[in-house]
Amino acid sequence: MYDPESEKKWNIYWKENEMFLFDETDHKRPIFIIDTPPPNTTGELHMGHLPWISYIDAIARYKRFKGYNVLYPQGWDTQGFPVELQVEKDYKGLSKEDFYKKCVEYATKNLNKMKEQMLEMGASFDDRYEYITMSDDYHRKIQLSLIEMQEKGLIYLADHPVEWCPHCKSSISREESEDVEKSTALNYIDFKIESKEEKSIMIATTRPEMLHACVAIMVNPSDERYSKFIGKEAIVPIFGQKVKILSDESIDKDFGTGAEMVCTFGDKHDAELYYKYNLKLIKSIDEDGRLINAGKYEGLSIKEARSAIIDELKTLNLLSKQENIKHSVKIHDRCSNEVEIISSLQWFVKTKDFSEKLKEYAKQIKWIPSNTIQKLFDWADYIEWDWNISRNRVFGTPIPFWYCADCHYILPADKDSLPINTSSVKPPLDTCPKCGSHNIVGEEKVCDVWVDSSITPMIIAGWPDNKELFKRSFPVSVRIQGVDIIRTWAFYTILRTMLLTDDKPFENLLLNGMILGKDGREMHKSFGNGINPKDVIKQYSIDSIRLWVAISGDIGNDKKYSDSLLNYSKSFILKVYNSAMFIKNLIDKSMPPEEPPEKGFELLDIWIISRFNEVLKEADKYYSEFNLYGAAMALVNFYWYEFCDYYIEDVKYRVYSDTESMSKKAALYTLNYIMINSLVLLAPIMPHAAEEINSLFSDSSIFNRKFPEYKELDSEQSYTINGYIFKSSIVNIDYVNAGKFVNQIITDVRKEKAQKKLALNAPIKSLTLTVPETYYEIARVSEKDLKGILNVEKISLAKADKYSLSLEI
RNA sequence: GGGCUCGUCGUCCAACGGCUAAGAUGCCAGCUUUACACGCUGGAGAUUGGAGUUCGACCCUCCACGGGCCCACCA
Numbered sequence: 001m002y003d004p005e006s007e008k009k010w011n012i013y014w015k016e017n018e019m020f021l022f023d024e025t026d027h028k029r030p031i032f033i034i035d036t037p038p039p040n041t042t043g044e045l046h047m048g049h050l051p052w053i054s055y056i057d058a059i060a061r062y063k064r065f066k067g068y069n070v071l072y073p074q075g076w077d078t079q080g081f082p083v084e085l086q087v088e089k090d091y092k093g094l095s096k097e098d099f100y101k102k103c104v105e106y107a108t109k110n111l112n113k114m115k116e117q118m119l120e121m122g123a124s125f126d127d128r129y130e131y132i133t134m135s136d137d138y139h140r141k142i143q144l145s146l147i148e149m150q151e152k153g154l155i156y157l158a159d160h161p162v163e164w165c166p167h168c169k170s171s172i173s174r175e176e177s178e179d180v181e182k183s184t185a186l187n188y189i190d191f192k193i194e195s196k197e198e199k200s201i202m203i204a205t206t207r208p209e210m211l212h213a214c215v216a217i218m219v220n221p222s223d224e225r226y227s228k229f230i231g232k233e234a235i236v237p238i239f240g241q242k243v244k245i246l247s248d249e250s251i252d253k254d255f256g257t258g259a260e261m262v263c264t265f266g267d268k269h270d271a272e273l274y275y276k277y278n279l280k281l282i283k284s285i286d287e288d289g290r291l292i293n294a295g296k297y298e299g300l301s302i303k304e305a306r307s308a309i310i311d312e313l314k315t316l317n318l319l320s321k322q323e324n325i326k327h328s329v330k331i332h333d334r335c336s337n338e339v340e341i342i343s344s345l346q347w348f349v350k351t352k353d354f355s356e357k358l359k360e361y362a363k364q365i366k367w368i369p370s371n372t373i374q375k376l377f378d379w380a381d382y383i384e385w386d387w388n389i390s391r392n393r394v395f396g397t398p399i400p401f402w403y404c405a406d407c408h409y410i411l412p413a414d415k416d417s418l419p420i421n422t423s424s425v426k427p428p429l430d431t432c433p434k435c436g437s438h439n440i441v442g443e444e445k446v447c448d449v450w451v452d453s454s455i456t457p458m459i460i461a462g463w464p465d466n467k468e469l470f471k472r473s474f475p476v477s478v479r480i481q482g483v484d485i486i487r488t489w490a491f492y493t494i495l496r497t498m499l500l501t502d503d504k505p506f507e508n509l510l511l512n513g514m515i516l517g518k519d520g521r522e523m524h525k526s527f528g529n530g531i532n533p534k535d536v537i538k539q540y541s542i543d544s545i546r547l548w549v550a551i552s553g554d555i556g557n558d559k560k561y562s563d564s565l566l567n568y569s570k571s572f573i574l575k576v577y578n579s580a581m582f583i584k585n586l587i588d589k590s591m592p593p594e595e596p597p598e599k600g601f602e603l604l605d606i607w608i609i610s611r612f613n614e615v616l617k618e619a620d621k622y623y624s625e626f627n628l629y630g631a632a633m634a635l636v637n638f639y640w641y642e643f644c645d646y647y648i649e650d651v652k653y654r655v656y657s658d659t660e661s662m663s664k665k666a667a668l669y670t671l672n673y674i675m676i677n678s679l680v681l682l683a684p685i686m687p688h689a690a691e692e693i694n695s696l697f698s699d700s701s702i703f704n705r706k707f708p709e710y711k712e713l714d715s716e717q718s719y720t721i722n723g724y725i726f727k728s729s730i731v732n733i734d735y736v737n738a739g740k741f742v743n744q745i746i747t748d749v750r751k752e753k754a755q756k757k758l759a760l761n762a763p764i765k766s767l768t769l770t771v772p773e774t775y776y777e778i779a780r781v782s783e784k785d786l787k788g789i790l791n792v793e794k795i796s797l798a799k800a801d802k803y804s805l806s807l808e809i
Numbered sequence: 810g811g812g813c814u815c816g817u818c819g820u821c822c823a824a825c826g827g828c829u830a831a832g833a834u835g836c837c838a839g840c841u842u843u844a845c846a847c848g849c850u851g852g853a854g855a856u857u858g859g860a861g862u863u864c865g866a867c868c869c870u871c872c873a874c875g876g877g878c879c880c881a882c883c884a
Contacts, residue, residue, distance in 0.1 A: 204884070207884075252884085255883075255884070262884080267883090269884065270884080325883080326883085327882095328882090328883060375814090375878080377813090379880090381880090382880060552822075553822050554822090557822085562820095564820085564834050565833075565834080568834075570847075571845095571847050571848090574847060575844090578845040578848090579845075580844085581844060582845080585844080586844095630823090633823075633831090633833095637831090637832065641832090644845090649842090750849095751851065754838090754850050754851050755851080757838095757840080758840085759840060759842065760840065760850065761842050
């Protein structure tokens with residue numbers, strides 16, 4: 001009985017024998033270099049990690065079989081919000097230094113756990129090329145990349161409205177926020193007007209707490225109700241500042257009163273109008289989400305201020321109506337708190353200007369599946385703001401610049417001094433070369449995590465130190481990643497490598513779909529449809545999961561968790577094991593010759609060998625196109641339904657005979673040949689089971705075996721055995737079709753027996769066959785086989801126009 | 810509102826514009842057959858609807874319907 005526990009043993013065996021190391025000194029074999037997602041070190045491996053780990057490992061193993069010098073490193077994304085938030089939850093009131101230490105501790109603990117789990121999955125990465133984003137070495141490389149970008153004028157520092165999370169006290173970027181529907185009150189507020197004709201204008205707002213930062217009122221230019229107001233000034237209630245009434249096309253006449261107050265900044269639309277009309281800036285909310293420049297409301301939280309101001313408006317009789325509406329608000333995806341827009345001094349990478357160029361570079365990459373490139377195009381087309389790369393956090397790569405607090409002049413750190421934390425190092429100059437100010441400060445903010453991960457292809461290829469390797473291996477061969485992070489990881493990687501190297505980051509980009517719960521929705525805590533990989537491994541084994549990933553359809557499809565497919569995978573592995581055991585027992589009794597015997601091959605032997613030759617070609621092609629589905633399906637179907645269900649049954653009568661005939665030798669040879677070579681072809685996908693089964697036959701690893709080679713046949717009568725082409729005059733039709741025909745006769749006899757409700761091995765007195773001229777020769781040479789396989793005493797064979805068959809029991 | 814994407818047996822999932830639309834699972838009818846009942850044999854079962862291009866359409870075009878994703882709006 002096959003024991004999935006044996007999987008653990010092989011993981012250790014491979015590691016101890018250092019079987020999957022990259023050889024940097026080897027200049028003969030071509031390099032194949034793989035960029036995989038560095039997981040966030042926030043906990044344990046989850047279901048979402050399984051598909052890409054299984055998928056890319058199979059490709060790595062295939063490429064090694066094909067003679068490539070494979071560099072498969074694995075990295076770890078250790079920094080950023082997820083880890084910080086976890087540490088914040090567990091420890092309160094730590095100093096900055098202690099907090100940082102705890103983050104490192106936490107990330108390290110998770111990294112080790114996740115790495116172990118990944119190795120358990122059979123991931124054959126080379127540990128020596130591991131990268132960890134929180135390491136000094138990684139910081140040095142990221143800082144160098146930023147300095148190089150700054151030298152090219154691609155980085156700037158600016159006071160700019162950014163999306164801000166008051167809970168995390170940091171700026172965040174567009175892809176880190178998501179929308180949720182909330183119901184809130186829309187408040188109708190009267191603004192007095194200093195004019196003889198008009199007394200007031202009514203605006204509708206959901207954010208009355210922003211009144212103190214109101215800088216204008218906007219109406220639609222085509223709105224006749226308000227045309228006479230345009231250009232006049234209104235007085236903001238409670239706070240009393242005078243604001244201009246302006247018009248803009250973007251104002252919706254049908255929403256609220258058709259008049260909108262513009263505050264700095266209530267939402268993104270405000271920020272757009274602020275720039276468009278060059279409005280005054282009133283900082284309204286501080287970094288903790290409390291009101292500033294707000295008179296008596298100074299220091300209140302947004303929530304407190306909202307109700308207090310509503311109360312005062314009611315008292316002043318300026319609130320004419322409140323209605324409940326549903327609208328969506330942006331929340332921070334890491335902590336689920338509402339996002340504000342505040343103006344803050346941040347670092348930016350020029351992104352807006354490069355969207356067209358980026359699309360051109362993206363087109364040079366082979367996207368698999370091809371339609372996913374559209375997601376990148378859609379995102380690139382919507383870039384409105386440059387990429388804010390700084391975060392007001394602690395656990396991240398330090399930004400390697402000092403700057404002039406007065407004119408924002410940037411002073412980069414010396415490249416030899418990296419890694420550096422400029423906030424604790426004296427600046428190289430004490431006077432700003434641009435404005436002469438002495439107000440030069442180091443940066444305390446750290447990098448967005450996508451800054452860390454957006455140059456992984458460069459770093460694994462040796463940049464910046466190993467120039468020789470880099471020259472040989474960049475752009476890297478392939479990256480695998482989820483379709484969900486195209487607009488982040490893929491986008492920023494293509495952007496940064498384009499700006500730094502003027503090249504694409506990788507030749508091929510594999511995009512895997514998401515793992516869905518049994519209910520068809522994404523696995524999510526709140527849906528309660530999550531599944532722990534540990535339980536799946538326990539129930540089905542690792543190779544069942546790996547095979548499931550391969551046979552569950554195109555890589556880009558979302559994959560619904562499916563017990564039935566996992567069961568199928570498990571059954572297949574068992575099937576291979578049982579068939580191998582069967583063959584082993586036979587050849588233990590009489591060893592097959594190493595080389596094929598000269599005589600003794602029957603037509604069906606040559607049929608299955610020729611079929612294997614075809615399947616090998618098909619599977620090899622699919623593998624080379626990174627199509628594991630195609631490869632796995634071709635191999636599984638061949639092995640189970642052609643080799644096991646037909647061929648093995650077909651030769652039983654020969655191998656059970658006691659005499660050591662040439663015919664038996666040929667059958668044993670063929671059984672062994674097909675089984676072992678199929679196993680090699682399956683090994684990339686189910687390495688543990690393949691290794692376990694192979695160990696029944698060999699002391700050496702299956703990964704040391706030669707990958708079988710397809711041989712082009714030069715005529716229909718030729719066939720291949722063990723990579724050699726043989727010619728035969730047994731039949732005058734190609735062997736694949738000849739075998740198909742003989743198996744059709746077997747199928748038809750089985751059918752007859754099934755209809756008569758007989759056992760399949762029930763003896764038959766005589767079988768009468770008529771076959772067309774073309775097939776006569778085949779039927780004639782197969783008489784012996786048919787008798788043996790079908791347990792027939794006598795066969796009467798005749799030529800006729802039509803194929804027909806009848807049985808006498 | 811705009812864009813993208815998908816729609817194939819009950820379910821999952823394939824098919825360079827070209828054989829009778831593949832396979833799995835489930836279902837039905839059988840089979841103790843000396844590797845495997847987690848097996849084997851057989852059976853029923855599908856291109857969302859409409860129009861067009863073509864000798865020929867699951868595939869290309871248009872329309873409709875129905876999922877999914879993204880963007881915008883939401884003051």
